[in-house]
Amino acid sequence: MPELPEVETIRRQLAPGLKDRPIQDARTHESHKFTPAKDAVGTTVLTVKRKGKYLIAPLDDGRELIIHLGMTGALAIAPALPRDPYVRAWWQLDGDEFLVYRDVRRFGRIRCVPAGQYSAMPTLAGQGPDALSPDFTPAGFHLALGESRRRIATQLLSQRPVAGVGNIYGTEALWMAGVHPAKRRISRPTAERLHGAVVQVLEAGLANGGTTLRDYRNAKGAPGRHQHALACYGRSGQPCLRCARPLQHRVYDGRTLAFCPQCQPR
């Protein structure tokens, strides 16, 4: 499930190969989630940026091609179209190369919009500062968390106080900061601790090329390595790496969270 480290890994791999490349043709799976990919035909890609989990490619006509990878989305530049039933979109570049979007479960989506006009993608439009940008500050994070009474785990996944965190890195950050996932009121010192943990966990994930539990592959088709570094996610029942007591798991707002009842008091 691509979160910030996985999306940034893909962005870094794709950007050099896509910069200044014309989009000559495109085809998609017949779903409104993917058909807007064809709107980019006839333009040239200027660069590839990222905001949270969204890849954003500014085009030379003032629009942006936006790609969200959902749960199982993957991108690669290929010299030919692969025979693969899960390719949901592809763009033909110059020199007989293709940008190929593969997404088994079709949770991803593609849009082509005037630059900065994100009303068709409300999560992108309303999301907070990117977790690895200088705009993500402890003070701002504390302030943003205070605007909602939802559980802290739910807030992290909402992309509103900070953009780029999903269930894996959110679980890790809460464990590292010693914050119970169901906590609703976050003090200033706790927010500062959690801010540091979010940054640290995402940077570690990025340094390891992302987390591959099952589906994630980078733009070269290789898995990440951060799954070997996870301290809490998916370790329910196993000993906490800090206090050795068994980690627990519980479902909050429809998502399974692992945590240490000792190190993450309510």
Add this chain to the structure above:
DNA sequence: CGCAGCGCCTGAAGGC
């Protein structure tokens, strides 16, 4: 307006 709940998707894994 905030937010809880649901639907979208498919393959893997577990139960019988």
Add this chain to the structure above:
DNA sequence: TGCCTTCAGGCGCTGC
């Protein structure tokens, strides 16, 4: 072996 159920979960949408 094979069928059925459950699970994974980000995000958009609906309705309270």
